[in-house]
Amino acid sequence: RKEVEQDPGPFNVPEGATVAFNCTYSNSASQSFFWYRQDCRKEPKLLMSVYSSGNEDGRFTAQLNRASQYISLLIRDSKLSDSATYLCVVNQRTGRRALTFGSGTRLQVQP
Amino acid sequence: ETGVTQTPRHLVMGMTNKKSLKCEQHLGHNAMYWYKQSAKKPLELMFVYSLEERVENNSVPSRFSPECPNSSHLFLHLHTLQPEDSALYLCASSPHSGSGNTGELFFGEGSRLTVL
Numbered sequence: 114r115k116e117v118e119q120d121p122g123p124f125n126v127p128e129g130a131t132v133a134f135n136c137t138y139s140n141s142a143s144q145s146f147f148w149y150r151q152d153c154r155k156e157p158k159l160l161m162s163v164y165s166s167g168n169e170d171g172r173f174t175a176q177l178n179r180a181s182q183y184i185s186l187l188i189r190d191s192k193l194s195d196s197a198t199y200l201c202v203v204n205q206r207t208g209r210r211a212l213t214f215g216s217g218t219r220l221q222v223q224p
Numbered sequence: 225e226t227g228v229t230q231t232p233r234h235l236v237m238g239m240t241n242k243k244s245l246k247c248e249q250h251l252g253h254n255a256m257y258w259y260k261q262s263a264k265k266p267l268e269l270m271f272v273y274s275l276e277e278r279v280e281n282n283s284v285p286s287r288f289s290p291e292c293p294n295s296s297h298l299f300l301h302l303h304t305l306q307p308e309d310s311a312l313y314l315c316a317s318s319p320h321s322g323s324g325n326t327g328e329l330f331f332g333e334g335s336r337l338t339v340l
Contacts, residue, residue: 156331
C-alpha cells in the first residue's frame with residue numbers, strides 16, 4: 114500500500130464548479146498534513162496546512178479525518194488559474210525526517 | 225522570485241559522464257533536501273541535510289553523491305547514471321527538519337536531467 118495515495122485524475126471541471134479531492138495515508142502515527150500545489154513544469158508550493166478541526170482559506174477548505182486516515186481539499190467557484198496538480202503531503206515525524214508526498218491529483222478548469 | 229536557486233535548469237548527459245547539480249538557498253534555513261520527481265510518481269526523498277550533517281539517505285544508489293559544504297549550499301554529484309535516472313531533481317529547504325519541521329518546504333525550480 115502506498116504511504117500517501119491520491120486519485121491522479123485528471124479532474125476536468127467548468128469554471129465556477131466545486132471540486133473535491135481526497136487523499137489517504139497509511140501511517141496512523143502521522144502528525145501533520147498539508148496540500149501543495151504544483152503548476153505544470155514548476156516547483157511545488159505550499160497551498161495550506163490541514164488542521165484537525167478543518168480550516169478554510171478563501172475558496173479552499175481542507176479537512177482531516179484521523180479515524181479513516183484521509184484528508185480532503187475542497188475548491189469552490191473554480192477559476193482557470195486553479196488548474197494545477199494538487200499534492201497531498203504528510204509529515205510522519207516519528208522515524209522520518211522529511212515530508213512524504215502523494216503522486217498528486219491533476220485539476221483542469223475549463224472555460 | 226524563488227529563495228532557492230538551482231543550476232543547471234537542464235542537463236543532458238551520457239552514462240559515462242560526471243556532472244553536478246547545484247542548489248543555493250538564501251532563506252537562512254537549517255535543512256536542505258534533494259527530491260527526485262519522475263513522471264506519474266510521487267516525489268521521492270533522496271537526501272536530507274540538517275545543520276550540515278546528512279541525516280537520511282533513502283537507499284539511493286551510490287551513483288548519486290550529495291555534498292553540503294555549508295547550510296546554504298547543496299550539491300548532487302552524478303556519475304555513471306542510467307537512463308532511468310532521467311527525472312526532475314528538486315532541491316528544497318526548510319527552517320528545520322525532523323520534529324521541528326512545520327511542513328513548509330521551499331523548492332527550487334528543479335534541474336531536469338536526461339541520461340542518454
